Amino acid sequence: MHADEAETDAGLVRRLLRAQFPRWADLPVARLASGGTVNAIYRLGDDLTVRLPLRPGGAGTIAMEARLLPRLAPLLPLPIPEVVVTGAPGEGYPLPWSVYRWIDGRNPVEGALAEPGPAARDLAEFAVAFRKVDLPGGPPAHRGAPLITEDQEVRAAIEALRHTDEPFDADEITAAWEEALAAPPWTGPACWTHSDLMPSNLLLAGDRVSAVIDFGTVGMGEPATDLIPAWNLLPAPVRQVYREAVAVDDATWARGRGWALSMAVIQLPYYRTTNAIISANARHVIREVLGT
Numbered sequence: 001m002h003a004d005e006a007e008t009d010a011g012l013v014r015r016l017l018r019a020q021f022p023r024w025a026d027l028p029v030a031r032l033a034s035g036g037t038v039n040a041i042y043r044l045g046d047d048l049t050v051r052l053p054l055r056p057g058g059a060g061t062i063a064m065e066a067r068l069l070p071r072l073a074p075l076l077p078l079p080i081p082e083v084v085v086t087g088a089p090g091e092g093y094p095l096p097w098s099v100y101r102w103i104d105g106r107n108p109v110e111g112a113l114a115e116p117g118p119a120a121r122d123l124a125e126f127a128v129a130f131r132k133v134d135l136p137g138g139p140p141a142h143r144g145a146p147l148i149t150e151d152q153e154v155r156a157a158i159e160a161l162r163h164t165d166e167p168f169d170a171d172e173i174t175a176a177w178e179e180a181l182a183a184p185p186w187t188g189p190a191c192w193t194h195s196d197l198m199p200s201n202l203l204l205a206g207d208r209v210s211a212v213i214d215f216g217t218v219g220m221g222e223p224a225t226d227l228i229p230a231w232n233l234l235p236a237p238v239r240q241v242y243r244e245a246v247a248v249d250d251a252t253w254a255r256g257r258g259w260a261l262s263m264a265v266i267q268l269p270y271y272r273t274t275n276a277i278i279s280a281n282a283r284h285v286i287r288e289v290l291g292t
Contacts, residue, residue: 005054006095008040013050015091021099024048035107035200035277038216043102048084052097059095061216062086064139066098069215072192075133077125079103079211105203105210108233110284115207116238122209123197123234124245127226131191143195144221146185147255150262151177160269168286173265176289180258184251186222194218195225198263199233200277223248227256228263231288232281261289 010029018025027045034041038058042050053059066083073080082101089095113119154177162170194201195217203211227246230239243253264285271278 004056006052006093008042008052008054008093010042012091012093013042013044013052016087016093016097017044017050019090020087021085024099035198035275035281036214037271037275037278039214044099047102049100049102050097051100052093053095056095058216062096062098064218065215068138068218071135072133072215072218075129075135076212077129078122078209080215081213103203103211103213105205108199108202108204108209110199110233110281111235113207113233113235116234117241118208119204120229120234120238120242121245123202123229124242126209126212127194127197127223127246130194130226131223133192135192138192139219140190141193141195141219141221141225142217143225143259144190144193144219146222147183147224147258147262148181148185150266151181154262154265157265157269161265164269164272166268166272166283168290172290173261173286176261177258177265180254180261183254183258186224186252186255188222190220191223192218193221193223193225195221197226197229197232199281202229202233222252222255224252224255225259227253228260231257231260231285232264236288236291257289260285264289 010031013029014025024044030043032041032043038054040052040054044050053062065081066086069081069083081103084099084101087097158170158173161168194212194215196214201212201214202209203213227248230242234242264282267278268282
């Protein structure tokens with residue numbers, strides 16, 4: 001997916017474990033299929049996973065999650081990852097890495113929830129609880145700046161899409177983006193947000209959300225960034241259920257739509273041939289935004 005991506009495989013995981021945590025070195029190791037773009041995830045035995053950042057930019061989240069996740073977990077209504085240990089570079093792998101507890105569940109797929117109403121309420125409860133967290137020392141969220149800071153990258157991605165065979169009207173996308181930018185900016189205090197509530201960062205049990213994973217983008221920002229499931233997962237008839245449950249004003253909702261669109265538009269030309277899960281979701285979001 002990335003020109004500077006580190007190469008990983010089960011053999012590397014086993015060598016790292018043998019050198020640093022030998023008690024796990026003989027457990028079965030298998031890479032998990034994932035739409036993730038930052039980490040390679042390996043299941044380790046029945047109860048653990050190993051996360052190896054793919055790029056240097058993702059390595060900083062290892063220490064951050066180890067510090068923040070234990071403090072956030074008791075304040076949130078859904079299970080979140082539990083860091084067991086963090087590992088150091090070694091065996092030819094240049095980055096820090098980590099071992100987590102396994103969480104059962106499956107990733108949802110956009111448009112495939114049989115009963116989306118309960119999932120909408122679960123996600124809304126999580127988003128509301130997160131923005132009410134009173135925990136000092138939070139870092140800036142990955143998407144914590146005003147929406148306008150995405151403008152240059154979004155417009156460049158729209159131009160890139162003009163030169164592909166993707167079935168989207170670049171002018172329509174631009175108009176939807178400018179509509180989101182016209183919404184009044186957030187003027188309240190920064191609050192805690194996950195900032196990346198993509199389907200690949202959610203787990204389901206049945207059609208209920210059973211856990212939220214991957215907190216590499218977590219931090220202090222504005223609540224609109226956690227509205228993105230309204231377009232990247234939930235069908236249009238249930239979108240209003242989510243909106244009423246998160247209880248945001250028109251401007252915040254419009255910015256949330258803009259955040260969902262910005263992520264999709266930036267992702268699609270970059271991942272369209274290298275990550276089928278992310279590119280499919282990006283197309284879904286663009287269709288949903290342009291249809292609303």
